Amino acid sequence: MQFGVFTIGDITTDPTNGTTPTEHQRIKDTVRIAQHAEQAGFEVFATGQHHNPPFVAPGNPPTLLAFLAAQTQKLILSTATTLITTMDPVRLAEDYSYLQHLAEGRVDLTMGRGNTGPVYPWFGKDIRQGIPLAVENYHLLHRLWHEENVDWQGRFRTPLQDFTLTPRPLDGVAPFVWHGSIRSAEIAEQAAYYGDGFFHNNIFWNKEHVIQMVQLYRQRYEYYGHGKAHHAYVALGGQAFMRKNSQDAVNEFRPYFDNAPVYGHGPSLEQFTRMTPLTVGSPQQVIERTLSFRDWVGDYQRQMFLIDHAGLPTDVVLEQIDLFGEEVLPVLRKEFAALKPADVPEAPTHEFLVARHERGEDPVPGGAEGSQAWKDAQERAEKAQASEKAGA
Amino acid sequence: MEELPDLGGPEAFGAPESTDPFTPQARHLVVVSGGLGDPSSSRQLADRLAAAASDRLSAEEIVPEVHVVELRLLATDIAEAMVNPSRSEALQAALEEVSQADGIIAVSPTFKASYSGLFKSFWDLVEDDAVRDVPVLLGATGGTPRHSLMIDTAMRPLFSYLRTKVLSSGIFAASDDWGEVEGGQASTRTTPLQTRIAAAGADLASVVGRFPARPRRASGAPAPLEVIPFDQLLRGE
Numbered sequence: 001m002q003f004g005v006f007t008i009g010d011i012t013t014d015p016t017n018g019t020t021p022t023e024h025q026r027i028k029d030t031v032r033i034a035q036h037a038e039q040a041g042f043e044v045f046a047t048g049q050h051h052n053p054p055f056v057a058p059g060n061p062p063t064l065l066a067f068l069a070a071q072t073q074k075l076i077l078s079t080a081t082t083l084i085t086t087m088d089p090v091r092l093a094e095d096y097s098y099l100q101h102l103a104e105g106r107v108d109l110t111m112g113r114g115n116t117g118p119v120y121p122w123f124g125k126d127i128r129q130g131i132p133l134a135v136e137n138y139h140l141l142h143r144l145w146h147e148e149n150v151d152w153q154g155r156f157r158t159p160l161q162d163f164t165l166t167p168r169p170l171d172g173v174a175p176f177v178w179h180g181s182i183r184s185a186e187i188a189e190q191a192a193y194y195g196d197g198f199f200h201n202n203i204f205w206n207k208e209h210v211i212q213m214v215q216l217y218r219q220r221y222e223y224y225g226h227g228k229a230h231h232a233y234v235a236l237g238g239q240a241f242m243r244k245n246s247q248d249a250v251n252e253f254r255p256y257f258d259n260a261p262v263y264g265h266g267p268s269l270e271q272f273t274r275m276t277p278l279t280v281g282s283p284q285q286v287i288e289r290t291l292s293f294r295d296w297v298g299d300y301q302r303q304m305f306l307i308d309h310a311g312l313p314t315d316v317v318l319e320q321i322d323l324f325g326e327e328v329l330p331v332l333r334k335e336f337a338a339l340k341p342a343d344v345p346e347a348p349t350h351e352f353l354v355a356r357h358e359r360g361e362d363p364v365p366g367g368a369e370g371s372q373a374w375k376d377a378q379e380r381a382e383k384a385q386a387s388e389k390a391g392a
Numbered sequence: 393m394e395e396l397p398d399l400g401g402p403e404a405f406g407a408p409e410s411t412d413p414f415t416p417q418a419r420h421l422v423v424v425s426g427g428l429g430d431p432s433s434s435r436q437l438a439d440r441l442a443a444a445a446s447d448r449l450s451a452e453e454i455v456p457e458v459h460v461v462e463l464r465l466l467a468t469d470i471a472e473a474m475v476n477p478s479r480s481e482a483l484q485a486a487l488e489e490v491s492q493a494d495g496i497i498a499v500s501p502t503f504k505a506s507y508s509g510l511f512k513s514f515w516d517l518v519e520d521d522a523v524r525d526v527p528v529l530l531g532a533t534g535g536t537p538r539h540s541l542m543i544d545t546a547m548r549p550l551f552s553y554l555r556t557k558v559l560s561s562g563i564f565a566a567s568d569d570w571g572e573v574e575g576g577q578a579s580t581r582t583t584p585l586q587t588r589i590a591a592a593g594a595d596l597a598s599v600v601g602r603f604p605a606r607p608r609r610a611s612g613a614p615a616p617l618e619v620i621p622f623d624q625l626l627r628g629e
Contacts, residue, residue: 132625188617204477212617213617266472276478377623
């Protein structure tokens with residue numbers, strides 16, 4: 001099980017004292033948070049991608065992640081999310097490949113479509129084409145990473161003739177990809193088709209919905225023959241604020257919750273913590289809540305936490321990370337490991353992917369020979385042939 | 393590993409049961425009342441329309457199941473849902489009810505030449521396709537009959553946008569309709585309210601009864617996810 005910290009780089013005024021960090025401060029603090037997460041024992045740090053204030057998550061995450069690669073030793077550097085809709089897949093392939101080399105393989109990424117409407121037209125795209133863009137762009141990105149010379153023609157980008165990606169992915173193995181979606185079944189299907197991971201950022205959503213999306217992904221993962229449903233790679237989001245004494249956590253966090261742009265002025269803190277994974281309380285409460293996610297989605301591979309948000313001062317964020325490292329992660333690791341059956345895989349690392357590649361076991365997009373998807377495709381082809389004959 | 397839920401075929405994702413297993417002949421009428429008072433004349437009108445439709449369904453040996461969504465009880469939940477993606481359980485249940493209705497009776501008071509903001513906010517939370525092709529009977533209340541075109545100028549476009557089958561009859565109940573105005577001019581009289589209600593209810597029932605019942609899910613089960621096989625998505629279908 002991997003645990004990680006993810007950030008959207010929001011610049012939010014601290015409602016308790018009215019101070020607002022500068023962009024410069026927030027960016028430098030993001031680096032401190034990532035370094036601190038590594039020291040506290042988190043395995044993953046993921047940055048969002050943003051193109052509009054009040055966010056200073058990078059417009060191209062490899063800029064930040066390459067810097068972090070130089071500042072950290074073990075931390076896996078990831079995204080939450082990389083905008084697959086509005087970015088050129090050729091540039092994504094190049095930039096993340098390059099990052100992978102600099103970081104010695106400590107890189108993976110999460111694809112997302114983005115939920116800020118104007119970003120699409122700013123980059124010359126049509127938001128109504130969100131799903132088709134995600135489908136086509138990722139298909140090209142996947143080919144660029146897995147094939148040497150690519151000829152390409154699609155709906156959304158200029159064609160490519162005999163294009164070779166440089167640099168090639170490290171050790172000939174593309175970074176692992178998670179596909180993030182909250183509501184779109186198409187994206188769960190996409191993750192399953194390629195044998196990639198599925199990230200449900202469930203921080204605002206009720207559990208019935210999360211269960212349904214993850215089940216769909218797992219079942220289709222099996223359908224495409226990448227493994228049993230319970231072998232599929234699942235990551236979840238979460239958010240927490242804690243103090244040793246749970247009432248202290250509630251009192252301290254309430255003004256931040258009540259005023260934050262995403263949470264505030266809606267349901268009360270109590271309602272929100274009941275309806276979503278947000279946990280405000282003692283470390284023990286955070287442990288229990290997080291363990292309950294396993295009851296929703298089965299054994300899963302990665303748990304991300306949103307910690308630096310709502311205008312919390314950086315020092316408090318670092319304290320929270322320490323509390324995770326001292327009180328929460330050791331217990332969660334032990335509990336999750338004890339519950340996990342032996343055949344459920346860990347989250348993929350570069351080393352794992354290289355070994356899998358050498359064994360010739362890379363997932364085949366759409367299903368290898370013998371998979372149910374493959375059998376269905378054969379059957380369809382036979383039927384089409386038969387009806388063609390009958391017609392002729 | 394211990395049992396993941398049975399994953400079955402694609403139909404397993406919160407898929408509907410075929411219909412109400414106990415009363416396959418049932419039709420589910422959902423009454424959405426946007427009245428703000430208690431008692432409320434909008435609710436009164438809604439109840440009477442539901443009763444009229446139920447009577448006619450019963451007469452045709454179809455079991456009417458009536459669910460009332462009283463928006464005033466959801467006012468806070470609706471306001472919170474406008475600014476935040478989470479939904480309260482009560483609001484979620486109301487939205488689920490509406491999205492599985494065989495027929496809808498929607499009634500709003502007239503405010504400033506239109507329906508109430510609460511009424512609009514509720515429909516803003518209903519997914520675009522959730523009520524597609526569902527027969528809808530419109531009703532409205534207001535102080536005087538001079539507002540009666542509100543049904544056609546404000547409500548009808550909303551329900552056309554939602555792609556419902558809006559019935560041509562809509563029932564407007566002005567204050568005077570609830571009684572007989574003393575000394576009223578014969579020329580200002582309309583068909584008595586109860587007569588119009590009975591006709592509109594029968595109209596709704598006849599449309600609802602003509603269509604098969606829509607599939608229903610177990611209570612609390614989320615709407616099914618539709619799987620489009622990925623090779624279709626890749627082909628741009």
